[in-house]
Amino acid sequence: MTTLLSLVxxxxxxxxxxxxxxxxxxxxxxxxxxxxxxxxxxVWVRLAGIDxxxxxxxxxxxxxGALLLGAVGRLxxxxxxxxxxxxxxxxxxxxxxxxxxxxxxxxxxxxxxPEPAPTLAPQAADNLPATGVGNPITGVLLAFRALDTLxxxxxxVIALLAxxxxxxxxxxxxxxxxRYAADPDGVLSYLARxxxxxxxxxGLYLFWAGADHPGGKFQSATxxxxxxxxxxxxxxxxxxxxxxxxxxxxxxxGPLAFVAVGLLGAWQAGAFLGFADGWAKPMIVVxxxxxxxxxxxxxxxxxxxxxxxxxxxxxxxxxxR
Amino acid sequence: MSVVLxxxxxxxxxxxxxxxxxxxxxxxxxxxxxxxxxxxTKADNLGVALxxxxxxxxxxxxxxxxxxxxxxxxxxxxxAAVSQLIAHSARRRECGE
Numbered sequence: 156m157t158t159l160l161s162l163v164x165x166x167x168x169x170x171x172x173x174x175x176x177x178x179x180x181x182x183x184x185x186x187x188x189x190x191x192x193x194x195x196x197x198v199w200v201r202l203a204g205i206d207x208x209x210x211x212x213x214x215x216x217x218x219x220g221a222l223l224l225g226a227v228g229r230l231x232x233x234x235x236x237x238x239x240x241x242x243x244x245x246x247x248x249x250x251x252x253x254x255x256x257x258x259x260x261x262x263x264x265x266x267x268x269p270e271p272a273p274t275l276a277p278q279a280a281d282n283l284p285a286t287g288v289g290n291p292i293t294g295v296l297l298a299f300r301a302l303d304t305l306x307x308x309x310x311x312v313i314a315l316l317a318x319x320x321x322x323x324x325x326x327x328x329x330x331x332x333x334r335y336a337a338d339p340d341g342v343l344s345y346l347a348r349x350x351x352x353x354x355x356x357x358g359l360y361l362f363w364a365g366a367d368h369p370g371g372k373f374q375s376a377t378x379x380x381x382x383x384x385x386x387x388x389x390x391x392x393x394x395x396x397x398x399x400x401x402x403x404x405x406x407x408x409g410p411l412a413f414v415a416v417g418l419l420g421a422w423q424a425g426a427f428l429g430f431a432d433g434w435a436k437p438m439i440v441v442x443x444x445x446x447x448x449x450x451x452x453x454x455x456x457x458x459x460x461x462x463x464x465x466x467x468x469x470x471x472x473x474x475x476r
Numbered sequence: 477m478s479v480v481l482x483x484x485x486x487x488x489x490x491x492x493x494x495x496x497x498x499x500x501x502x503x504x505x506x507x508x509x510x511x512x513x514x515x516x517t518k519a520d521n522l523g524v525a526l527x528x529x530x531x532x533x534x535x536x537x538x539x540x541x542x543x544x545x546x547x548x549x550x551x552x553x554x555x556a557a558v559s560q561l562i563a564h565s566a567r568r569r570e571c572g573e
Contacts, residue, residue: 342560
């Protein structure tokens with residue numbers, strides 16, 4: 156029975172992937188992609204990878220889907236022209252060959268893996284008590300492979316800088332996106348008043364639970380960012396000016412604290428990002444606490460996009476609201 | 477007692493699945509956005525309500541049951557709000573064109 160269910164989900168996933176690729180309408184393709192992400196998170200649940208499932212649903216389906224929807228909205232004007240355009244036979248044959256080749260190489264790589272696949276899971280599980288956290292995923296992300304997580308956080312900040320740098324000069328330092336105005340008695344405003352208190356509690360719970368159960372800063376940050384964006388879209392709050400001092404501090408505090416902890420490790424334990432005995436858990440908590448505001452701000456501001464209004468200097472006393 | 481609860485669960489879940497099936501058929505067959513939304517919200521509200529009711533006796537512990545109820549409430553809130561928004565945007569498009 157469960158095998159049948161897995162088979163159905165796997166076939167559905169393949170069909171959805173194909174649908175997403177061949178759909179001519181950009182909006183339809185994005186809708187397919189979002190459903191694909193949600194279905195994929197179901198697959199991760201079945202594979203007992205709850206952490207991955209949460210991340211896939213929050214980032215793969217939700218956040219990336221929202222980003223792509225924003226892109227579709229901007230491409231509306233050129234879509235008819237793009238749909239009418241047909242590339243030459245040579246280009247299409249080349250594209251088909253290229254994608255077939257990539258698929259073949261990937262399939263060969265998967266088939267060539269030794270059986271059983273090499274794993275570091277036993278070592279990670281054996282050394283987990285030394286980190287003081289109970290969730291092995293958190294242990295790997297913040298102790299054994301902390302460098303990867305640090306670079307990930309820095310990449311996110313750089314991505315935000317790249318988005319901001321697309322702003323026209325006259326809007327530099329201004330607010331991103333349009334100022335949303337919704338009916339103050341409408342259903343969106345109602346949702347934006349009722350949902351954030353619940354979302355903030357759930358987000359913080361996921362953050363705190365991440366030490367011992369599935370969850371963690373990434374999933375938590377996505378939920379918190381979504382709540383902030385909901386408030387903005389309902390017109391109850393505005394996107395922040397990107398030259399706000401507090402805003403910029405919040406964005407860099409995570410990577411900076413991470414590097415500081417790493418340097419402390421170099422001095423205390425003799426290796427960058429090494430933890431001295433008994434220091435692992437507090438240091439992990441410090442990193443997670445510092446990374447949370449960074450991730451919330453970066454994820455929300457990535458969706459807000461490049462500054463597009465309110466040029467000029469920041470008024471005095473406006474501390475980056 | 478547990479047999480009674482199991483039968484109750486099965487009946488409620490099957491009834492919920494019937495609503496989902498009907499909702500899906502309606503979504504595929506109905507002619508315009510409003511009637512499709514009508515079909516979809518029936519599946520969302522009654523289908524999920526029956527599923528949750530059926531699953532409640534199977535949960536171990538009060539906390540898990542409360543979490544299930546919270547999920548149900550959140551689903552109702554979001555489906556009601558989202559269907560309103562979709563209907564609103566469909567109406568605007570109709571009036572605009």
